[in-house]
Amino acid sequence: MQLVLVRHPQPEVAPGVCYGSTDISTSIEAIAQVAASLRTAGLPGGLPVYASPLLRCATLAAALDVPVRLDARLAEMDFGAWEMRAWDAIPRAEVDAWAADLLHYRPGGGESVFDVARRVAAFRAELRHPAALVICHAGTIRLLSALHTGGSIEQAALRAASSPHRIGYGDVIVLKD
Numbered sequence: 692m693q694l695v696l697v698r699h700p701q702p703e704v705a706p707g708v709c710y711g712s713t714d715i716s717t718s719i720e721a722i723a724q725v726a727a728s729l730r731t732a733g734l735p736g737g738l739p740v741y742a743s744p745l746l747r748c749a750t751l752a753a754a755l756d757v758p759v760r761l762d763a764r765l766a767e768m769d770f771g772a773w774e775m776r777a778w779d780a781i782p783r784a785e786v787d788a789w790a791a792d793l794l795h796y797r798p799g800g801g802e803s804v805f806d807v808a809r810r811v812a813a814f815r816a817e818l819r820h821p822a823a824l825v826i827c828h829a830g831t832i833r834l835l836s837a838l839h840t841g842g843s844i845e846q847a848a849l850r851a852a853s854s855p856h857r858i859g860y861g862d863v864i865v866l867k868d
């Protein structure tokens with residue numbers, strides 16, 4: 692299986708704000724720029740396209756003018772009460788509690804990394820295409836990449852959660868078996 696993973700364009704949110712499942716839009720210019728780069732990237736034609744239903748992904752997918760399957764399992768992690776709060780405003784004790792239990796802690800009462808890993812793994816397990824284009828989020832990309840390397844869902848979730856985040860807006864990552 693080959694997965695072409697694309698991170699959404701930069702959302703319209705202030706720097707330093709925690710956002711995950713909040714449905715934030717992106718500028719028309721950012722959508723157009725990433726869509727244009729995908730059209731000229733030399734990606735295999737005719738790939739089925741899947742996308743997170745959040746605006747920052749769904750809008751990019753729609754700009755490609757191809758059939759798209761929106762799948763809620765590709766959405767970014769729900770940070771509960773942390774959503775749309777400045778990271779600096781989140782009590783240090785809560786961030787430390789998450790760092791102490793990356794797998795099961797529910798930041799802001801939202802989802803745990805394990806919850807997200809299970810839904811992303813279910814999406815991956817149901818893919819029946821030899822290749823697909825997936826427009827999603829950095830967290831989802833990290834989980835799909837970790838699942839791709841093998842091991843249990845728990846192991847993949849811990850690898851994804853403990854690895855540094857270096858996926859830029861509009862980046863394309865290709866996973867091949």
